[in-house]
Amino acid sequence: MTDATTRVPWGRAVVTGGAGFLGSHLCEHLLNAGVEVDCVDNLLSGSPDNVAHLDGRPGFRYVEDDVCAPGVLRRLPGPYDLVLHFACCASPADYLRLPLETLDAGSLGTRNMLALAERDGARFLLASTSEVYGDPLVHPQREDYWGNVNPVGPRSVYDESKRFAEALVTAHVRTKDADAGIVRLFNTYGPRMRAHDGRAVPTFVCQALAGESLTVAGDGSQTRSLCYVDDTVEGILLVAASRSVRPVNIGGSDEVPVRDIARRIVELTGSSSRIEYVERPVDDPQRRRPDTTLARELLGWAPRVPWEEGIKQTIAHFAAVPPGREPAPQP
Numbered sequence: 001m002t003d004a005t006t007r008v009p010w011g012r013a014v015v016t017g018g019a020g021f022l023g024s025h026l027c028e029h030l031l032n033a034g035v036e037v038d039c040v041d042n043l044l045s046g047s048p049d050n051v052a053h054l055d056g057r058p059g060f061r062y063v064e065d066d067v068c069a070p071g072v073l074r075r076l077p078g079p080y081d082l083v084l085h086f087a088c089c090a091s092p093a094d095y096l097r098l099p100l101e102t103l104d105a106g107s108l109g110t111r112n113m114l115a116l117a118e119r120d121g122a123r124f125l126l127a128s129t130s131e132v133y134g135d136p137l138v139h140p141q142r143e144d145y146w147g148n149v150n151p152v153g154p155r156s157v158y159d160e161s162k163r164f165a166e167a168l169v170t171a172h173v174r175t176k177d178a179d180a181g182i183v184r185l186f187n188t189y190g191p192r193m194r195a196h197d198g199r200a201v202p203t204f205v206c207q208a209l210a211g212e213s214l215t216v217a218g219d220g221s222q223t224r225s226l227c228y229v230d231d232t233v234e235g236i237l238l239v240a241a242s243r244s245v246r247p248v249n250i251g252g253s254d255e256v257p258v259r260d261i262a263r264r265i266v267e268l269t270g271s272s273s274r275i276e277y278v279e280r281p282v283d284d285p286q287r288r289r290p291d292t293t294l295a296r297e298l299l300g301w302a303p304r305v306p307w308e309e310g311i312k313q314t315i316a317h318f319a320a321v322p323p324g325r326e327p328a329p330q331p
Contacts, residue, residue: 009241010081010123012036016067016113017087019046021192022127022185022229026084027051029233031060038076041087042066044101045094050192067109068101073116082240083117085110086127088161091197092281099157106161110168114180118172124180125240126169128247130288131159132184140255140289143184143247153283166247173245183239186251186290190229190310191317200224201311204262205318208271218280220259225289227252228310231303238299248298251290254307264308269315 013030017023018039023046027039036059039051043064054060065075067087088105089095095102110126117124133141134149149159172178189201196203207214227250235250259275266273295301 008033008035008237010035012038012078012080013082013084014038014040014076014078014080014116015084015086016040016109017046017127019043019048019050019062020086020090021050021190021194022090022188022232023086024050024192025190025229025233026086026236027054027060029237031057035059035082037061038063038080040065040067040076044098045089045091045194045197067112068104072112073119076116078116078122079120080116080122081120083113083122083124084127084236084240085113085124088127089158090129091194091199092155093196093198095158096154102157103161106165107168110165114169114172114178117180118176118178122179123240124169124178125236126165126180126182127236128162128166128182128184129158130184130186130249130251130290131155132163132166133285134159135283135285136287139287140291141249142291143249143294150283154281155283179243179245181239181242181244182247183236184247184249184290185227185232186249186288187224187226188229188232189226190314193314195318200258200261201226201265201314202318204265205269205311205315208265208269208273209315209319211271211273213274213276214262214266215276215278216259216262217278217284219277220262220275221257222280222284223255223257223287223289224261225252225255226261226307226310227303228305228307228313231305235295235299235301238301239295242299244298246294248295249290249292250295250301251292252303252307253289253292255287255289256307265311265315268308268312
């Protein structure tokens with residue numbers, strides 16, 4: 001992490017979805033920067049194991065709660081200087097399994113956390129996603145692109161929950177002068193991802209380590225722009241520390257075909273696995289790469305971890321996890 005993110009302006013933060021993959025890294029980095037952290041999660045897709053190493057650290061508190069539940073603000077007394085709203089089912093396996101809960105997190109959950117930030121006069125930051133661009137017709141994707149989203153397709157529960165959440169945050173900025181920002185994240189990966197959450201990197205890594213065929217959707221020509229979790233966290237905290245109320249893209253600059261990601265993972269694991277091509281999901285984006293000009297000019301941010309180096313660290317993490325260690329998602 002750079003000095004820009006270690007010299008943070010907050011004393012106490014709440015991270016919703018804090019026991020998830022990305023949320024747990026945020027909790028850890030904030031604690032390392034001297035910020036007290038309340039980690040809130042209902043464990044629909046997160047796991048206490050992700051923050052178990054933080055238990056007992058001064059300033060850390062784990063709260064099992066639902067940001068959509070009645071009275072959640074009373075159970076989060078604060079006061080907070082920063083509200084990071086990262087509670088949502090972000091992986092296809094989860095949002096297809098829990099469509100209504102996913103929509104609730106983007107709507108009611110966002111509204112509740114905006115109210116929490118308003119109550120305490122805190123900076124609010126929404127975790128949005130490249131999925132708001134849908135299957136983009138503009139490449140690379142700039143923040144002023146409105147997107148190409150199927151509002152009734154299987155992915156719409158996630159895409160539209162985030163688009164609504166962005167609209168809700170923007171309305172609070174315009175009508176209440178809220179100190180609220182939006183960060184749009186692209187293809188973050190790294191340790192603590194769930195092995196079977198439907199995203200390419202953990203799926204390929206675990207299949208390769210097990211000697212199974214790597215299941216590549218379609219012909220694998222669709223591209224992704226991977227961003228290692230440490231780089232993503234740095235970008236998130238820089239956006240949070242800024243006064244920006246505009247959406248800001250945070251994502252990798254190396255655009256790679258999915259089949260090339262799979263092939264390289266086979267090589268890096270030394271696996272004998274083969275590539276198996278399977279049916280491509282409905283509305284799966286063909287090309288994805290963020291235009292990060294705004295992040296570079298506004299924040300001085302750019303990803304620093306090459307995707308192959310990040311893949312090596314991710315492989316090392318999964319290789320160290322005993323079989324069956326990964327917790328099952330809640331029903």
